[in-house]
Amino acid sequence: MQINPPGTVQEQRPDALTKYLQHRLAQRDREGNLRRLPQPTTGIDFWSNDYLGLAAGAAATGEGTALPCGATGSRLLSGNSQQALDLESFLAAHHNQEAALLFNSGYDANLGLLSVLPNRHTVVLYDEYCHASMLDGIRLSPVKQAFRFRHNSAEDLEQKLRRYAQPGTPVLIALESVYSMEGSIAPLAAITGLAARYGAAVVVDEAHATGIFGAGGTGLVQQLGLEQQVTARVHTFGKALGCHGAAITGSRLLIDYLVNFARSFIYTTALPAQAIDAIARAYRYIGEQPALVVQLHDLVSYFRQQLQERGLRGWCDSITPIQSLLTGGNAATRSLAGRLRSQGISVSAVLSPTVPLGRERLRICLHAFNTRGEIDLLLNLLSSCPNPDL
Structure with a gap:
């Protein structure tokens, strides 16, 4: 199976979901409250939540560690860093996407993504064995029509697409590439083929495929060369990579949208430098071994x-x-x-x-x-x- 070279920029699909994301970001920009990650800065700290000065690794003895223990705040306030931006650039290239966004866990990533990607007009179709974090994200979204399809059944999914995929209605298909309880592998080629035929977007949780499938642990979607057919992928680092955190990879439009609307990203303290370094080292090690x-x-x-x-x-x-x-x-x-x-x-x-x-x-x-x-x-x-x- 051919794997697309890292760094290839994929074309933006003008589907209903893309138009909705563009509209929402443009509306926020017109209102003057579009969120952007601040540039990392140095200076006298009067903005972080590091009240006792411990985030930099300073213990009671005055001794510090090589990397800060805490990020001091959310990425949109004091918690952004060049280290996080560099890792996101690496993840985007490594997973053959335009952009990537770090989250504190796979649960946070799925919750943030699936609670804001659909709107009340969207139809969500999800595999019945999807992880609780995906289901919780759907429950927190404004979606009024969410239906499960039989596990790994492209036939059942197509029946539901025929019934619910109406012209102009955004449709979102949510699934995992490798399922955490069964160990079963999703028929990704068949499902992305159906998505293309019916104009649906696809979200794939690669939690149990990252590090195990694909060159350099890129995951099953990339091993199959299906990056351009998948709107968003969730890569978690607490499984095969042996550390903590997660990232969502996708288009620059998608990542900008998440920065503005994903509450599990906006309102949480960022990953500390130690965790970011561990993720980078894990990817490097897998590539070398x-x-x-x-x-x-x-x-x-x-x-x-x-x-x-x-x-x-x-x-x-x-x-x-x-x-x-x-x-x-x-x-x-x-x-x-x-x-x-x-x-x-x-x-x-x-x-x-x-x-x-x-x-x-x-x-x-x-x-x-x-x-x-x-x-x-x-x-x-x-x-x-x-x-x-x-």
């Missing part, structure tokens, strides 16, 4: 091979590091997880209502640092447990 990702995918293949050879049933179909064993009921899930923990194996028991009733599971995450011996031990223990699904 491609064998690490290969090792992870090899372990996933070994895990799936062992499931097949051992005839183990009840597992969700996944070629990602997320492997889920459906256990049937909260009590059975807790019991099985407890048995594994008593043998020194840490797994997550995911219970309803976090997942639908009857879809309770053990959620197992594979890592590049796990060994085949550890996988064998896990599967041996699961094979010996009296679970009817095994």
Whole structure:
């Protein structure tokens, strides 16, 4: 699969959503209250929230750290920095987009994006397995028509597009590229193809694909060369990149709109320099260590091979590091997880209502640092447990 070269500027699509964003920003500009990030500045500080002077790393002993511990305020007040701007420029180029905007977490990014991107006339169609942060964003938006489609079903999505995608009505499709509970991969090519046919915008949460798929950990959208078909991507750094924070990548128009309207960006203290540096270092490390990702995918293949050879049933179909064993009921899930923990194996028991009733599971995450011996031990223990699904 061909991957577009980083830094390629994509053409702006003149769809209903784009026109709405342009109108809202132009209206705010005419009113004289268009928000812009201030330039980083130095001088005597009479504007930050660093009341005790601790954000710069100064401890009670007077000793400081190499990088500030706090940002002192929101990006629109005292919290902007050249370091943040430089990282956003890197993220935009690395993810083949015009611009990027940092958020404090993936939850904040999805909340900010999906609460302000739709308006009350927009129709939102979302995968039924979308993360809670996406659902919360939709709930906080002024949308009056939001409908879920069956998980990874392009057919069900098209039926809803036929019904709700009327001329002049903005339509927004929300989904994840890799789903956090199932480990399933979205049919991105089919969904973006439908979006183009019906004039819909697409938002993709790449939380569990960033760092794992695509050259340099760019994600599944970029691996498939679909950047121009996706309006916004959310990349979070608390998973494969091993740090904290998130970014939304998209057009310059989109990022300017979020700076002006995304409340989870506007009204929160910015990421500190330490966190920004950790994100930059993580991207650099992944780029320098491609064998690490290969090792992870090899372990996933070994895990799936062992499931097949051992005839183990009840597992969700996944070629990602997320492997889920459906256990049937909260009590059975807790019991099985407890048995594994008593043998020194840490797994997550995911219970309803976090997942639908009857879809309770053990959620197992594979890592590049796990060994085949550890996988064998896990599967041996699961094979010996009296679970009817095994």
